[in-house]
Amino acid sequence: MKIAFQGIKGAYSELALYEHFGRNAESVGFDSFDEMFEAVADASVDFAVVPVENTIAGTVVENYDLLLSHDIFIVAEIFMKIRHTLLAKKGVVLNDIKEAYSHPHALRQCKEFLRTHNIEPMPVYDTAGAAERVSQWDRKDCAAIASELCAEIYGMDILSKDIQTNKSNTTRFFVIIKKENLTDEIVHEKTTIAFKIQHYPGALVDCLKTFQENRLNLTKLESRPIPENPWEYVFYTDFDGGMDSEVVRHTLEELEQRSLFIKILGSYPKGTDCW
Structure with a gap:
């Protein structure tokens, strides 16, 4: 089994990879995130470990854009304390x-x-x-x-050791797989989606009400510009609940009616700190 990460041997992404898959995993480093996503998409690797957010530096926006543009699915999340x-x-x-x-x-x-x-x-x-x-x-x-x-x-x-000023510095990683290689073995506790709203006053509120009305807890909401459509945005959202839940499926059906498009990026177990 080959698992990709961005960087060279010893990168924090490789460390997260070992924490999740074990030290016997075959890690494969890539020079860029683009190359790594392409390797997952063409199945030359089985999984990839992707940093998406840090408690100090914020969101790795490039990787959310790549999740949207590839036929990829998130199957796990990893939270790792960064100890410099x-x-x-x-x-x-x-x-x-x-x-x-x-x-x-x-x-x-x-x-x-x-x-x-x-x-x-x-x-x-x-x-x-x-x-x-x-x-x-x-x-x-x-x-x-x-x-x-x-x-x-x-x-x-x-x-x-541990020379960082903020001892709670943590990075969140996604484990991704080619969508057609998904199995039924994944535990569904959390879901990540992207959606684009319609153009009328209160459109975003109407979309978010879908989650409130179905009592689903949002854990992340972030907007990203759409390069080919100036001043238009796609919203990335995490919420508690998996795709095996009837409530979640019903909520996303309602959201699809209220938005211009929706893409399910992943449904996976809730992560815990590696260290």
């Missing part, structure tokens, strides 16, 4: 470090630690890539901020 680790080459100590390389989000999330230790933040494309680079350089004054998994993969020393 300061890594350096073997034999280097914390007092040697003058620069820390990582993704800009990770650097911002660790700014208090960096300030305390007078370490200059150095932004690069991704966290695991930073670890790989630093492991290859013949320097003792630089480190990387990445996952603890990177220390194992790239043969680095851990100088400090």
Whole structure:
């Protein structure tokens, strides 16, 4: 079984993949989210693990757009605490470090630690890539901020753990599959959909009333622009309840009548924290 993630070995997405599928899973890294979605769509991989939201950085809007444009289905969600680790080459100590390389989000999330230790933040494309680079350089004054998994993969020393300022920093991931490969084994506790409203005053309220009238709890509502239709938007919604529920099916039938289109993106078990 092949499971895709975006990035290189040691990325947080790969760590989430292992937490969900186990360390024996065959992980396959892709350079971009577009390539990863295409791999799921053409069945060259069985699943993909996709970051969709972070409690600090917010929504990964690109991936919601890709969910809408591909024949993909969400079959699980994963919540993972992001625990940043300061890594350096073997034999280097914390007092040697003058620069820390990582993704800009990770650097911002660790700014208090960096300030305390007078370490200059150095932004690069991704966290695991930073670890790989630093492991290859013949320097003792630089480190990387990445996952603890990177220390194992790239043969680095851990100088400090949990260096993020906000200890509750959490990323939500979706596990996706090609829609035609769905099985009946999935537990349905939560559903994600996209819909577009009609153009009259109160159209969004009328759509949302559908959930209230059927006593379904919305857990997320977010709008995204439709590029080919300026100033028009599609709404992404999560709510409690699965597609195996008659109430949910009835609600979506009503919503379809009140909206211009609706797409069911997934129905899956509620996730719990990995760590």
